[in-house]
Amino acid sequence: MKVPSEMTVRGMTPEGRALVRDRASKLDNEVGRETVALIDSLNLPLSSGGMSLDDPLYREMQEVVWSARARAAALDAVKAGLPALAGVDPILQEVMGSRYGREAQGTMNAGSLAAEVMRHLGYEKVGDGPLPENCIAKTAATWKPKAPLR
Numbered sequence: 001m002k003v004p005s006e007m008t009v010r011g012m013t014p015e016g017r018a019l020v021r022d023r024a025s026k027l028d029n030e031v032g033r034e035t036v037a038l039i040d041s042l043n044l045p046l047s048s049g050g051m052s053l054d055d056p057l058y059r060e061m062q063e064v065v066w067s068a069r070a071r072a073a074a075l076d077a078v079k080a081g082l083p084a085l086a087g088v089d090p091i092l093q094e095v096m097g098s099r100y101g102r103e104a105q106g107t108m109n110a111g112s113l114a115a116e117v118m119r120h121l122g123y124e125k126v127g128d129g130p131l132p133e134n135c136i137a138k139t140a141a142t143w144k145p146k147a148p149l150r
Contacts, residue, residue: 001027003034009042018046021056043099057099058109064088064095065113071121074114078143083129085114085140093136100136107137118143 001024009017017039024035039046046055064070065088073087080086092100092110100106115125123143131137 001031001035003031003038006038006042009039010044014045017044018052018055021046040099043103045103057096057106060096061092061100061106061110062113064092065110065117067091071117074117075121078118078123083114083131083140083142084118084123085111085137086131086135088114089131089135089137102136111137111140115141122146 004020009020012020021036021039024032024039026032027035040056046052046057052058070088070091073091074084075087077087078084089107089110100110118125118141122145124146125141126144127142128139129142130139
């Protein structure tokens with residue numbers, strides 16, 4: 001196996017790129033590492049219509065959103081009357097750079113991941129609200145602490 005050219009990778013279907021990336025990631029050699037790095041650097045979708053749960057970008061987003069830093073930022077945003085994603089979106093931008101965006105439903109996935117975190121932390125959705133200008137996502141869920149069980 002040799003490292004494919006950028007043109008070859010760009011010409012592949014999203015599923016084809018995902019398959020090549022998956023196979024390359026299992027190789028314990030330079031060709032595998034360079035192939036994965038090339039595919040990741042091109043920021044092209046690895047599935048049609050959005051990210052799959054095993055998409056490397058989705059997994060990276062998941063790590064960022066569930067980090068202690070992002071959880072704290074989400075809670076700070078909610079305390080300030082903003083959607084939780086208002087605290088998380090800037091962190092995703094900082095950590096992921098151009099790999100985070102609206103492409104492949106990236107902001108939608110970020111919102112879903114933030115919702116998982118908020119539910120885990122004992123919050124319930126109360127509506128939707130706009131995000132600040134510094135966010136890539138435009139709207140997201142708003143949250144409040146769940147009422148204690150009686």
